[in-house]
Amino acid sequence: MIHLTNVTFGYNRRQPLFQNLNISLQPGTIYGLLGKNGAGKSSLLRLMGGLLYPTSGQLTVAGFEPRKRLPAFLQELYFIPEEIYLPAISIQRYIDTLGPFYPNFDEAQFRQYLTDFDIPQHQKLTAMSYGQKKKVIISFGLATNTRILIMDEPTNGLDIPSKKQFRKVVSSVVDTDRLLLISTHQVRDLDNLIDAVIILDDSEVLLNHSLADIGHRLLFNTVSAVTEPVLYAEPSLRGHAVVMENRMQEDSKVDLERLFNTTISNRERIKVLFH
Structure with missing residues (x-):
């Protein structure tokens, strides 16, 4: 579903962050992406989401080239960045604005996740705490039912009960045609959740x-x-x-x-x- 073949990328052409990187990720799996600070985890996720472009090599996600950002590709992938922004609107307005971009979005499912996370549903998003905002984004991403869901440090800002609920909710959504990729420094947050591990270090994949x-x-x-x-x-x-x-x-x-x-x-x- 996600395939990188000899992918090279760097913010400085003289010092590539990745060089001839090869990864193959399959559906029906929750992957945990681990690496030290500066290893390039966030950059790798952005390459997969089409927010950054490889210098060379081939990268395909669900059969698409992410760099082209085709509408059909964007309907298949939801990306939750580490740093999030939510507008000063209500949850209903958020649903009405963004939901139509995802053909398989399920409002009832979204609201159930909000209930599971104990999120108040009748206030503006900007009035929420950082942890509440993070849970709104996670809930929405899960409810889009895209074939690929990428999350960068999703448990940052979550308290201990919320992390437990996060593991419970995420583990319930995987099926044979869906792939989840979670990057984190908080490795214990992935206990009893992930099926496979990717370890990225010094411009190469040491383990997948x-x-x-x-x-x-x-x-x-x-x-x-x-x-x-x-x-x-x-x-x-x-x-x-x-x-x-x-x-x-x-x-x-x-x-x-x-x-x-x-x-x-x-x-x-x-x-x-x-x-």
């Missing part, structure tokens, strides 16, 4: 695999003492939280934070294990 595949190849464990080779270890209350190669095919729950640290600190070994 399902959690099931990651759990098949890596073992996440806690040991009292590190007595055998590990890929990553950090102190914990019960000894050491470690990540090691899963040679015995044991079951363990993927810890996203440890996975990220393991991947960044063992780039070449991770490439061998997963490629």
